[in-house]
Amino acid sequence: MSDWSPEKTQVxxxxxxxxxxxxxVGRADDCHIPPxxxxxxxxxxxxxxxxxxxxxxxxxxIDRANELLDQFANQLKARGIRVDRPDSIDxxxxxxxPDFHTDSQFGCMPPRDVLLTVGHEILEATMSYRCRWFEYLNYRPLMQRYWDEDPNFRHEAAPKPRLTDxxxxxxxxxEKIGVEKRLQWAAEKxxxxxxEEPLFDAADVLRFGRDLVVQHGFTTNLKGIEWLRRHFPDHRVHTVNFPGDPYPIHIDATFTPLRPGLILNNPQRRLPEDQRGIFEKNGWEIVDAAQPAHNAPPPLCYSSTWLSMNVLVLDPKTVCVEKSEVYQAEQMDKLGMEVVEVDLRDAYAFGGGLHCCTADVYRDGDCEDYFP
Ligand code: ARG
Incomplete structure (x- = not known):
């Protein structure tokens, strides 16, 4: 049973x-390619x-990405989901x-990177790029509103890092490291x-009720994961690595839970055997994601073609998949999920796909232990 009502703000x-x-849902307004x-x-x-x-x-x-993001927001609204949008800063x-200078910032995309919702709390991540240090300001008007309207909302911010050299x-x-060397470094962690200090981006964290699964990589270090462990004392925090990824940032084009018991894993970045324990012991299935429909990312895009698996789950039977990702949609269908097609590819360059460009405020359900 849900106590959700659209008239009342609850986090x-x-x-x-x-x-x-x-x-x-994020906005593409004033997004920059930072120096x-x-x-x-x-x-x-x-x-x-x-x-x-x-x-x-x-x-x-920017206009095209905003058109697609607005359209996505409208699709969600048509399904009865309340959608809020950030206010872009300059x-x-x-x-x-006192510690660094950068000539421009990044944007108010994607919100998933900055905001981590755990229960009644929204936590602003430390971030690890200098150009994203102030990104939380795009969301402050929303956070202030939730604070005013929901007496149970916990608004938290992780300690701002110094980000010196x-x-x-x-x-x-x-300039040229080469993919082989990168893969070797990734394998060596x-x-x-x-x-130097705790660093994490919110998009390196996946929430499984009592358990948080966190990717150790470029944007999240071990101290950042330890910080999360101390900050969420009632959770178990698990560190994961995906050695097949030469550019390991943000877990959501690599490991995608769809419902209790089922996770999609990027076949080029499989979770190592020795990190599968909690899933295997509890009968969870980890299946290879379908191949992306594209051979290359769109122009001026940071992400890989694996945004194909960056899906937004609406409920354990319904999932939003990018419209051109036909193989991913077909796999979802076989896995028994109803697919909602969303046109978003022309917004990928702004930081990611359907999961990235959103941040949760409210989902039904309580904190469950899926790995007893
Ligand atoms: N590192 C991922 C890839 O290129 C992209 C992840 C994007 N996720 C995000 N939350 N911004 O495969």
Whole structure:
């Protein structure tokens, strides 16, 4: 039974699959390709069209992405889901702290990277790119509103990191590292971020009720995961790695829970055997995701073609899949999920797919123990 009512603001979401009632959808307004900085450079693929260029994204691409995001928001609203949108700050403004300077910011996409909803709490992540240090400001009007309207809402912010050069391994700053070397480093868990201070992006975390599964990679370090463990003392926090990923940032194009007992895993980035324990012991199935429908990401895009599996689950039987991802949709159908097609590919360049561009505010259900 749900105590949800559209008239009353409530923040609550314990997992990635219970029935979605209230969500934030990002905006492409004023999104920038930020100037070079250590963590970002390590992520931009070596053959990418984005290397060496920065500035405000072309207006026609912003308009097109906004058109698709608005359309997605309307589709969700038509299904009775409440949708809120952020207020874009001016991302052309440089950021200077006592520790670093960057000439521009990133954007108010994608919200999943910044906001981590765990139960009645929304936690603003530390972030690990300098250009994303102030990104939470895009969401502050919404957070203030939830604070005023929901007496149980816990608004939290993780300690802002200093992001000095000590946070980044200089080895990653060389122009040409090569995929082979990157894969070797990933297998050795040698990532661009150091263990100078706790760092995490919210999109490295997946919520499974009492358990949080967190990817250790470029954007989240072990101290960040330890910070989450101490911050959520009633949760079990599990660290995972996907050694097949040469650019490991954000878990949601790699590992995608669809409902209790079922997870899609990127076949190029399989979860190592020795990290499967809790899932296997509890009878969860981890299946290879279908192949992406595209051979290359769209222009000026940070992500890989595996945004195909970056789906948004609306309830344990219904899932939003990007419209052109026909193989992924076909697999969902075989897995017994009803597919809602959403046209979003032209917004991928703004930071990701259907899961990325949203952040949970309310899902039905309570905090359950799926791995007793
Ligand atoms: N690293 C992923 C890939 O390129 C993209 C993840 C995007 N997720 C996000 N929350 N921004 O395969």
């Amino acid at each position: 609550k979401s314990w997992n990635e699959w219970d029935r979605l009632r209230h969500v934030i 070079e900085e250590p963590a970002l450079d390590a992520k931009v693929p070596e053959d990418s069209d984005m290397r060496g260029q920065w500035g405000r994204r072309p207006q026609e691409t 991302h052309s403004k440089p950021v200077t702290t 000590a946070d980044y391994h200089p080895d990653y700053l060389s 040698f990532f661009v971020t150091t263990e």
